[in-house]
Amino acid sequence: MIAPYWGTMLDCSDPLALASFYQRVCGGSVVVSSDSFVELRLDACSLGFQRDLNYRASTWPDPRVPQQAHLDFKSADLDASEALVLDAGATKAVLQPSPEAFRVYLDPAGHPFCLSTWGTPAGPPESR
Template sequence: MLFYAALMIAKLQCVVLDCTDVVELSRFYQALLGGVVNQPDPRWSLGDGWATLHTDSGFVLAFQRVEDHQPPQWPDPARPQQFHLDLGVENLDHAQEEVLRRGALLLDAGDGKRGWRIFADPAGHPFCLVRD
C-alpha cells in the first residue's frame, strides 16, 4: 500500500448543514454529540440564519438557514444524500432509541448483521450510527 504525503492547504473548521430551522437542528446534534450550541467564536457571526455546535472533541458543526431547503431523499439519486455523517456508538439498539426519541427517522435498519444503521436528522440529512 502506498501512502502519499501532501502539503496541507487548509484545516477543516466545520461542516455546514443547510436546514430550515438552525436552532432545532443544532439542538438535535447537541443531544447526539454533546457540546455547546452557539459558543462564542470569532470565526462565525451567530444570528437567526446561523448556529454552531462546538463538540467536546473539538469538532464543530454549523447550521445555515436555507428557506427553500430540499432535503435529500435517500437512496433516491434524483435527490442524493450530498454528504453524511458516521457517528460511532457502543450499542446500536440503545443509540437508535435515543436518536429516534430526539426526532431522527430510521431510513435503513439493515439485516441485523451489519454494524451500522442509516437515519435522517430532522432536516432530512442522512447519518449513520456505526458500532465502534
C-alpha cells in the same frame, strides 16, 4: 497542510432546531446563534447549520434529491444509541444496508446520518 479541518456545514430550514437535535445526539455547546446560522462546538471540530430558504430534504436512496452529505457517529451499542436518537427526533431510514455494523437515520431536516460500530470494540477487527 493548507488549512486544518474546522467542521461540517449543513443547510436546513431551521438552524437552531437542527443544532439542538445534534446537540442531543453528540453533545457540544452552541457558541454562535442567529436566525441564519448556528455553530455547535464539539471537542475536535464544529458543526454549522445554515438557513437555506430553498432547502430540500434528501430523498435517499431515491436519487431525485441526492443525500448531499452525511455524518457518522461511533456507537458500540447500536440498539441503545438508536433509541436515544429516535427519542431526540430522528427517524430510521427504510433502507438499512448493513444494520449489524451501521444504521441509517434521518435528522429532523431530512439529512441522512449513521450510527456505526466502526472504530469501537463492537466493530469489525480491522476498524479498531
